[in-house]
Amino acid sequence: MDENGNVTITGKSQLYVNMSGDTKHTLEFRSDGGQIVSFEVPKGFVEEIRSRAIPQEQPPDWDFTKQEWKVKHMLHEVEGVAREFVRVSGRPGIASETPVLACVAVTPEGDPETYAHRLRDVLGAVFSLAVDADFDEEELPVDGIPDWFLGAGRDACAVGPTADAARARYRERTGADPWEIQNWLFRFDPELEARGWEFWDLTRAADGSGRLHLWLDTWGEPMFSWEELRWLLYACGAETVADPVVVGSGSWAAEATV
Structure with missing residues (x-):
C-alpha cells in the first residue's frame, strides 16, 4: 500500500480482507512474509457486503428452525x-x-x-x-x-x-x-x-x-x-x-x- 492508499498485489500473493474487527483469522491465514495493513473504507461499502452475505450464525430475528x-x-x-x-x-x-x-x-x-x-x-x-x-x-x-x-x-x-x-x-x-x-x-x-x-x-x-x-x-x-x-x-x-x-x-x- 502506497502513501495514497493504493493497494498493489504482485506475483502470486493474496489479499485477504477482514471486516470483522477480529484479527485472529487474519493472523492464522497470513503467509510467511505477509503484511497486515489496516485502512478505512466507506461504511456503506461494508453494509452492502454484509446485506448480501449469509451469516455464519443465524440472527435471532430470522425465523428458521435449527x-x-x-x-x-x-x-x-x-x-x-x-x-x-x-x-x-x-x-x-x-x-x-x-x-x-x-x-x-x-x-x-x-x-x-x-x-x-x-x-x-x-x-x-x-x-x-x-x-x-x-x-x-x-x-x-x-x-x-x-x-x-x-x-x-x-x-x-x-x-x-x-x-x-x-x-x-x-x-x-x-x-x-x-x-x-x-x-x-x-x-x-x-x-x-x-x-x-x-x-x-x-x-x-x-x-x-x-x-x-x-x-x-x-x-x-x-x-x-x-x-x-x-x-x-x-x-x-x-x-x-x-x-x-x-x-x-x-x-x-x-x-x-x-
Whole structure:
C-alpha cells in the first residue's frame, strides 16, 4: 500500500480482507512474509457486503428452525460435495467458471493405476459420508471407509511397508503425526468449512515421468487448507507429494484421466 492508499498485489500473493474487527483469522491465514495493513473504507461499502452475505450464525430475528437454518447455510456446500462425489467416478467436463485449478504433483511408489484406485476409493467413501452423515454426533461411521486406510492413521494398528512408509514420509514432510481417523473425517463436515479445496480430477503427467497430477478447485487460491488431503496422498502410497501450484485449467484438459 502506497502513501495514497493504493493497494498493489504482485506475483502470486493474496489479499485477504477482514471486516470483522477480529484479527485472529487474519493472523492464522497470513503467509510467511505477509503484511497486515489496516485502512478505512466507506461504511456503506461494508453494509452492502454484509446485506448480501449469509451469516455464519443465524440472527435471532430470522425465523428458521435449527435444521432449516443448517440446510440454508449449508446448501451450496453440500451440493459442492455431491459434485465432488460425481467427479471421483468420472472425468468432469470443461467448465468456463473454472479457469484455473491447483495442481499437486504426486509420485506413486508403485503402479499408478493401483494408486489412483486407492485414492478414488477413499474420496468416494468420504464424500458420500459427508453428504449424508450427522456431524453433530460424537463419532462418524466408518463402515464405508477402506480398511487399509483406517489402519494407516495415528493410533491404528496396521503394520507393513505401505503403512509404515506413509507415516514416516508424512512426518518427515510436515513434522506432524499422521491423522487420527475421526479427526480426519470431521474435516469433511460441510458446515465446518475446514477444507479449502474441492476434488476435480486425477491425471497422468503428460511428460511421461510416471507422476500423477491431482487437480483441485481452490477458487483461484494458491494458499489453502489441505493437510487432510496431503495425509491421504501419502497413505495411498505416494513417495513424494509436491506443494500445490495454480495453473490454467487448459493444462488439466491436456492430460488423460487415470
